[in-house]
Amino acid sequence: MGRWITEEPLALEPLLQETDDHGSGALLVFYGTVRNTNEGRPVKSMAYEAHISMAEKVLRELEQEVIEKFNARHCRIIHRIGHLALGEPSVIIVVRSAHRADGYAGSRYAIDELKQRAPIWKEEHYADGDSQYLDGVPLRKSAGKPEQAKE
Amino acid sequence: MGRWITEEPLALEPLLQETDDHGSGALLVFYGTVRNTNEGRPVKSMAYEAHISMAEKVLRELEQEVIEKFNARHCRIIHRIGHLALGEPSVIIVVRSAHRADGYAGSRYAIDELKQRAPIWKEEHYADGDSQYLDGVPLRKSAGKPEQAKE
Amino acid sequence: MKINVILYGVLKQDAGVKRHTLDLSSDPATVRAAVSELAAQIPALAARLETVAYVIDDEIVDPDTILHDGDQLALLPPVSGG
Amino acid sequence: MKINVILYGVLKQDAGVKRHTLDLSSDPATVRAAVSELAAQIPALAARLETVAYVIDDEIVDPDTILHDGDQLALLPPVSGG
Numbered sequence: 260m261g262r263w264i265t266e267e268p269l270a271l272e273p274l275l276q277e278t279d280d281h282g283s284g285a286l287l288v289f290y291g292t293v294r295n296t297n298e299g300r301p302v303k304s305m306a307y308e309a310h311i312s313m314a315e316k317v318l319r320e321l322e323q324e325v326i327e328k329f330n331a332r333h334c335r336i337i338h339r340i341g342h343l344a345l346g347e348p349s350v351i352i353v354v355r356s357a358h359r360a361d362g363y364a365g366s367r368y369a370i371d372e373l374k375q376r377a378p379i380w381k382e383e384h385y386a387d388g389d390s391q392y393l394d395g396v397p398l399r400k401s402a403g404k405p406e407q408a409k410e
Numbered sequence: 411m412g413r414w415i416t417e418e419p420l421a422l423e424p425l426l427q428e429t430d431d432h433g434s435g436a437l438l439v440f441y442g443t444v445r446n447t448n449e450g451r452p453v454k455s456m457a458y459e460a461h462i463s464m465a466e467k468v469l470r471e472l473e474q475e476v477i478e479k480f481n482a483r484h485c486r487i488i489h490r491i492g493h494l495a496l497g498e499p500s501v502i503i504v505v506r507s508a509h510r511a512d513g514y515a516g517s518r519y520a521i522d523e524l525k526q527r528a529p530i531w532k533e534e535h536y537a538d539g540d541s542q543y544l545d546g547v548p549l550r551k552s553a554g555k556p557e558q559a560k561e
Numbered sequence: 562m563k564i565n566v567i568l569y570g571v572l573k574q575d576a577g578v579k580r581h582t583l584d585l586s587s588d589p590a591t592v593r594a595a596v597s598e599l600a601a602q603i604p605a606l607a608a609r610l611e612t613v614a615y616v617i618d619d620e621i622v623d624p625d626t627i628l629h630d631g632d633q634l635a636l637l638p639p640v641s642g643g
Numbered sequence: 644m645k646i647n648v649i650l651y652g653v654l655k656q657d658a659g660v661k662r663h664t665l666d667l668s669s670d671p672a673t674v675r676a677a678v679s680e681l682a683a684q685i686p687a688l689a690a691r692l693e694t695v696a697y698v699i700d701d702e703i704v705d706p707d708t709i710l711h712d713g714d715q716l717a718l719l720p721p722v723s724g725g
Contacts, residue, residue, distance in 0.1 A: 271422070279497060280497070281444075281445065281446040281496040281497045282445060282446055282447070283443060284442065284444075285440070285441070285443070286439075286440070286441035286442075286443055286499070287438070287440055287441075288437075288438070288439035288440075288441075289436070289437070289438055289439075289510070289513075290436070290437035291435065291436060291437075291510075291725050292434060292435055292436070292437055293432075293435075294432065294433060294434065294435040294508065295432040295433055296433070307724070308651065309724070310698065310701075310717055310719060312701050313698060313701040313702075313717075314724075316701050338724060338725075345432040346430060346431070346432045348437070349724075349725065350724070350725055357445065359440070359442070359518075359521060362440075363514060363517070367510075370510060370725055373724060373725055374722070374725040376722070377722060377724045377725075378651070378696075378698070378719050378722055378724075379724025379725075380651060380652035380653070381723045381724065382652075392652050392653040392656065392720075392723070394721065394723070395720065395721030395722045395723035396721050396722055396723070397694040397695075397721045398696035398721070398722055399696075399703075400696070400704075400705070442643050458642070459569065459570065461569055461616065461619075461635055461637060463619050464616060464619040464620075464635075467619050489642060489643075500642075500643065501643055521643060524642060524643055525640070525641075525642060526640070527640075528640060528643075529569070529614075529616070529640055529642075530640055530641070530642025530643075531569060531570035531571070531638065531640060531642070532641045532642065533570075543570050543574065543638075543641070544641040545639065545641070546570075546638065546639030546640045546641035547639050547640055547641070548612040548613075548614065548639045549614035549621060549637055550614075550621075551614070551622075551623070
């Protein structure tokens, strides 16, 4: 655990300092946060787990892809695991770019690909005491190869 | 000056607290930051001025439009005026929504419209001591009316 | 009648002043007439006025809008915020 | 030979264990053979295995990949991060 996957509450400030850059005019930050309902069912909290070493590798690769495919100047992605309360961020994605169009596109790519490729699972805990793993996306060996990348 | 236009350095944390919401799963933050070059010319700093009362009205309207057009749950926009150093944020846009697609679209709409409709001007100060107002977008009376809104 | 004109951005720079009072002989007068008089008094502004927006009470108004004594007319050059 | 299987998410929940050691009679054996043996030993997993990804050393591998004694084979159900 470390740079990409952590059990600690996520904080934006260190990521902004790491990526501080006077050559960028746009800074996009995406936070995924724990929502209080899913498909109409009241949610109480969320537990995240990961295949940590592989997830760190995938997020590191995603950062590089955002820089290369979208002409971003910096990209940092961090995902939390463990038990999260409502409203807490599960993931933060920071993209800095010279111009804003690249920042929006790169940030969107990062979260869309993360959801397809990062070996991370969430288990919703409901207000009624029940819990369940959410249906997910089967991992594909070819995911993320340049020739198959999404637009 | 106040809620939308300020001379103080911009801070994200108060905007996150204002918009804190357990019904949102996505939080998008856009920062515009002062870049060290423009069209190849080294920039030293940037001065922003505004027609303050009108700019506050336009940003307040934009927040409402983001909520109504993009199903966002919260939107806050704040723009700084005065003299800014390289890397400092000139504008911060916060959008919270249940799902991320609305957040990205609403955030992008807000900054694109702000650049068309907010009575704000920037004057670049160059490393060589020269300065100039940047070419801008003529304000149109009809800007932002629903029938003319961008997709 | 007197109209207070407020200049922003490059207009303020070119005029060398932020505020300028126009003393108009006709009353009422339109925004168009006031702006025409302004260009006569401050020729440095003339070339800019084609792309300017006219604002009264935080609203963009037409050139045909009627001005009253003491009105504040803001002239806004093309904007570049963000 | 012995293979260490590591289960994640709903697989871990259904199996009731995070790790399971398989003692395979054939050496070498493919990932496919190991997974087949796992389904026989833990029937609760059988229905899940169609959508599982096989991972060795942080890389997704084919079912035809050859396993060696002591290998760690991670089984990853469909993912739901973010």
